[in-house]
Amino acid sequence: MDEREFLIAELLRFKKEHNRIPGQKDLCASNGYPSFHRYYKVFGSLHIIKETFYTQEYKNKKKTEKRDYLISEIQRYYKENGRVPTQSDFNPNNGYPSYRTVSDCFESWNEALVLSGYETNRNYNRDKEYLINELLRFEEEFGRIPTQRDMGAKNGYPDDSKYYKVFGSFLNALKVASFKNKVKYWDWSPYLTEEFLIKELLRFERENGRLPLPEDMTNQNGYPSSNAYIKFFSSWLNALKEAPFKNRIDEYFFSFENMNLKKWYIVGYFIGDGSIRGNCTSVSTNKKDKDNLIDMYNHMNIQTKISIHKYEQGWHDRYDINVCSTQWKSDLAKYGVVPNKTGHEYIPLDYLKTPEEEAAICRGIFDADGMISYKKTDKYKPKFNVVSAGKQLCENYAYLLKENCDLDINVGRHSGIFHITTSGFERCQKIYDFLYGHDNFHIKRKKERFEKLLNGTFSLENDNY
Known part of the structure; x- marks a missing residue:
């Protein structure tokens, strides 16, 4: 049995023993199962759980349960308001599911009403002439041909599901309409060449201010399908590489074979202050440490699709870097930077080959989640804290300090937060020499306080921490 088969067998064992599907928190050695980190390492994500358990039978059962729930919500609206709901009535702000949720679960909004036991609303029985006139009205008002996303009651137009019901598809409706704008963007077949496809990628970037994702490139959105790019360029990534974007991503920036000390620092910083949402990786900092964030940004390549964004958080200004890349997400997952990582952070010891690499990632974590403070009652004796x-991250950090500084530091816990803490000139000097023994990024205020406390020049008056 290879490792993939073993890990799947362990998922099935959990289901048999607990009569439920395992979650990320269930997968750990303390529970008697392989760590979820092993699943990330072998499969790249935890999608294997869905592939193992979410069969078609399970999906059909869930869909039936969802339909029953939505029907009960329509009936609840009728009881509370004394009338049949319209699409605009179904809004989370009104305490009901979104009308889009209903339309996605049923063939149409009217089908949901009929199955709920009510007559359909005449205002939503659209014939061909009316629907075509609505498309032409959109063109008249906005000067362009509508996309599928433009349709819907919230925008004052029929829902796109009506077009599917009457014409078979939204594109068929567009072909019937006699638009003044003669650009037939829904019929790409005569134009499909590599040159044309590249121009469309650049048009997306120009119109949206970012690089496209595969799901952005659809006929309904007014662009060639992402499948066309795979057909012409073998893969989506190859197509992106061919396009001369103004905003370019170094997709393999975090690939293991390309790692260096500065990149390990960035990984450490991401472990502490980074987050993953969807395919986007982001990291933020405060105004004091903005310069360090900009240094990291420049090292990532100033031509990449990275933005430094300033926003207000209470009375503080925050700055963040945001990068959307499936490759970054995949590579960072190997180092422990995964979605919902809080409480599961760790240092990827298996990937660190030299003491300098260990120091680089530790410095990044220290700058993100560490502090150098002092004891006022003992002549400003330095105190190091991460x-x-x-818990695993603190244990890993303590292990590296033992290996490189010959320091034994226990992991403590206070108010649900784990920490490693040590103090004293000699012990903190060893840590300083380890962390700052090579050239790399650093937060200026932390390094300066560290040095002043160690050389005896620290005072409250000259402290810029």
Whole structure:
């Protein structure tokens, strides 16, 4: 049995023993199962759980349950309001599911009403002439041909599901309409060449201010399908590489074979202050440490699709870097930077080959989640501290300090947060020499306080921490 088969067998064992599907928190050695990190390492994500358990039978059961729930919500609206709901009535702000949720679950909004036991609303029985006139009205008002996303009651137009019901598809309706704008963007076949497809990628970037994702490129959105790019360029990524974007991503920036000390620092910083949402990786900092964020940004390549964004958080200004890349997400997952990582952080010891690499990632974590403070009652004796919601990260950090500084530091816990703490000139000097023994990024205020505390020049008056 290879490792893939073993890990799947362990998922099935959990289901048999607990009569439920395992979640990420269930997969750990303390529970008697392989760590979820092993699943990330072998499969690249935890999607194997869905592939193992979410069969078609399960999906059909869930869909039936969802339809029953939506029907009960329509009936609840009728009881509470004394009338049949319209699409605009179904809005989370009104305490009901979105009308889009209903339309996605049924063939149409009217089908949901009929199955709920009510007559359909005449205002939504659209014939061909009316629907075509609505498309032409959109063109008249906005000067362009509508896309599928433009349709819907919230925008004052029929829902796109009506077009599917009457014409078979939204594109068929567009072909019937006699638009003044003669650009037939829904019929790409005569134009499909590599040159044309590249121009469409650049048009997306120009119109949206970012690089496209595969799901952006659809006929309904007014662009060639992403499948066309795979056909012409063998893969979506190859197509992106061919396009001369103004905003370019170094997709393999975090690939293991390309790692260096500065990249390990960035990984450490991401472990502490980074987050993954969807395919986007982001990291933020405050105004004091903005310069360090900009240094990292420049190292990532100033031509990449990275933005430094300033926003207000209470009375503080925050700055963040945001990068959308499936390759970044995949590579960072190998190093422990995964979605919902809080409480599960760790240092990827298996990937660190030299003491300098260990120091680089530790410096990044220290700058993100560490502090150098002092004891006022003992002539400003320095005190080193790193905190984390994940116990394993603190244990890994303490292990590296033992290996490189010959320091024994226990992992403590306070108010649900784990920490490693040590103090004293000699011990903190060893840590300083380890962290700052090579050239790399650093937060200026932390390094300066560290040095002043160690050389005896620290005072409250000259402290810029």
